[in-house]
C-alpha cells in the first residue's frame with residue numbers, strides 16, 4: 001500500500017494537533033494550486049503581451065513590469081487584475097486565459113480537500129487573488145466546491161499581509177485562533193497570521209512544481225500526504 005511509507009514518517013501535523021484544529025484556512029496559489037501557472041504568466045505571458053502591445057523589446061517589457069511589481073509588492077494592488085490592466089494599458093485577463101491549461105492542483109491537494117470535507121472541519125479559502133482569477137482557476141479545477149466559503153482580500157479591502165484582513169476574516173467566520181490552521185506558501189503572510197494569533201501555521205516547500213524547492217521558516221511540506229495521517 002503506497003500510503004504506508006507516509007504513515008511511518010512523521011506528519012507535519014500530528015494526530016493530536018489535528019484533534020485541536022477546527023478551522024482550516026487555505027491559500028490558493030502556490031498552496032492548493034501549482035504556482036507554475038502564475039509564474040509563467042508573470043515571467044513569460046504578460047511580458048510578451050506587453051512587448052507586443054507597446055512594440056518594445058521583451059527585456060524592456062519585463063523590466064517595466066518588474067518595476068511596478070517591486071513598488072506594489074505585498075499590497076492589494078499587486079494582486080488586482082484591474083490595477084495591472086490600468087498600469088499596462090490593456091486588459092490582462094485574455095493573457096491569463098491563454099495559459100489556463102497550466103492551472104492545476106499541487107500534489108495531493110484534491111485528496112486533502114476531500115479528506116477535510118469528510119472530517120467536518122470548517123474549510124475556508126483565504127486568498128489574495130482577484131475574484132476573476134479565482135473564477136478562472138475554479139473553472140479549471142472545481143476548487144471552490146470543496147471549501148465552505150471563499151474570503152478573498154479584495155472583499156476584505158486589505159491583503160493577507162495586513163492585520164485588517166485577519167480581523168475581517170475573524171469577524172466573518174468566528175474562528176478561534178488557537179483552533180485554527182493556516183497554510184500558505186508565503187512566509188511574510190504566515191507572519192501576519194501569526195501576529196493575528198493563529199496557532200497552527202504551515203508553509204510550502206514546492207509552490208511551483210517546475211521550480212526547485214524553497215526553504216520556509218515554518219514547518220512546511222511538499223506533497224499533501226505529509227500533512228495529515230493517511231489512516232484517519
Ligand SMILES: [Mg+2]
Pocket residue numbers: 027028029030031184185186
Ligand atoms: Mg500563495
